Amino acid sequence: MDKVNNLLNSYRDKLTERNDTLEAMVMALKEETMVTTKALNTRIEELEGELALCQVIVENGVPSVALNCKFILKPKEFTETRSAYDVDNFLWRTENYFRHHGRCEFTEKEARAKLRWLTQWGTVEEYVREFKKFMLQILDVTEKEVLLASNNGLKPWVK
Numbered sequence: 001m002d003k004v005n006n007l008l009n010s011y012r013d014k015l016t017e018r019n020d021t022l023e024a025m026v027m028a029l030k031e032e033t034m035v036t037t038k039a040l041n042t043r044i045e046e047l048e049g050e051l052a053l054c055q056v057i058v059e060n061g062v063p064s065v066a067l068n069c070k071f072i073l074k075p076k077e078f079t080e081t082r083s084a085y086d087v088d089n090f091l092w093r094t095e096n097y098f099r100h101h102g103r104c105e106f107t108e109k110e111a112r113a114k115l116r117w118l119t120q121w122g123t124v125e126e127y128v129r130e131f132k133k134f135m136l137q138i139l140d141v142t143e144k145e146v147l148l149a150s151n152n153g154l155k156p157w158v159k
Contacts, residue, residue: 111137 115134120127 107137111135 111134115131115138118127118130118134
């Protein structure tokens with residue numbers, strides 16, 4: 001009977017030790033989860049602030065924001081390797097560069113021309129949305145130009 005009691009006690013001790021180890025691991029995981037949750041909540045609050053700022057900018061329409069050609073990277077030099085992957089990447093970068101480069105040169109002219117011919121066909125909201133889209137592509141616009149351009153395309157009863 002002593003052997004059985006000793007065996008039961010040893011198993012109980014081992015199980016108690018395992019239980020303590022598991023409890024310590026669970027506590028460590030809880031702490032780690034709390035720290036991660038706190039960090040994520042902080043980041044979410046920061047992103048919500050940035051989103052609110054972006055929404056205000058979009059609603060107010062900042063006319064000085066436009067595409068900037070400075071951020072378009074030039075394609076890397078072709079290294080004359082025989083890899084189809086490298087050739088394909090080089091061609092894609094070159095196409096992308098010229099597509100964006102050409103757009104940046106004429107974006108403002110196109111936007112001014114489209115703005116000149118913009119007229120209200122649907123609701124006022126649709127007209128304002130289109131108007132803002134074109135105004136964001138023009139860099140140097142005065143308040144007077146904005147007012148004149150916005151009133152030109154409206155229907156007479158809206159003016």
